[in-house]
Amino acid sequence: MISRRSVLKAVFTGGAIAGLGVMMPRIALAAWNATAFETDSQDAAMDAMYDSAPAASADVNLKAPDIAENGAVVPVTVSSGLAGVKSIAVFVEGNPQPLAAQFFIPAGTKAQASCRIRMGKTSAVTAVVETASGTFSASKEVKVTIGGCGG
């Protein structure tokens, strides 16, 4: 018979197992960089993340639309032909918090990442690729016709 008690018990044990599962793969490569994510200046965010300022490079490919019809959803793809890519980050200069996302690329994963970002207004989007030999960037101006923040 299924009593309320046995159902509750099953739910709790299930929850405990799910909790264990959460603990297991937490071999994080790095902690969430609160300083970089919360600052309102792109330079300060970069300072908090990298040892040196990124240099513009043709080996960083940033794919973003010229005009974003909807600033709330701007598809961005970053890829790089550089060797030993450690991380890829996307910055939106005109946003309240310029750092949008950072992707850590372990060995064996292609140096490519796609995501969708929010843009408050027309601004430059910068992709920064961190490799063993330094940081490289590419940037592109994206025009926003409707703002993504507020709405």
Added chain:
Amino acid sequence: MAKGIIRAKAKAKNGNTSVKIMAKHDMETGNRKDKKGNKIPAKFIQTMVVAYNGKTVMEAHLGTAVSKNPYLAFTFEGGAKGDQLEITWTENTGTSSTETAKVR
């Protein structure tokens, strides 16, 4: 397990596996205000870790500038049909969960 918010599609082809992940999440920035003018507290996914066979293949750190219902796509070497991916996400509020997806 808690209600899943993640929809993932992983496809193995020519020794590589392409993964597309979409999480159903509002990604509240903390900058918006409700009708009464009170700030809506920030609530967004901070980290998303994708593991394959116990090895992390992608770790994404997201900020508030990531769109609602965040989408993430990447490719890693290896992976075979029927294998399982583990996707762990953590919110800024501390809530976290692990969901699995099969490679097809």
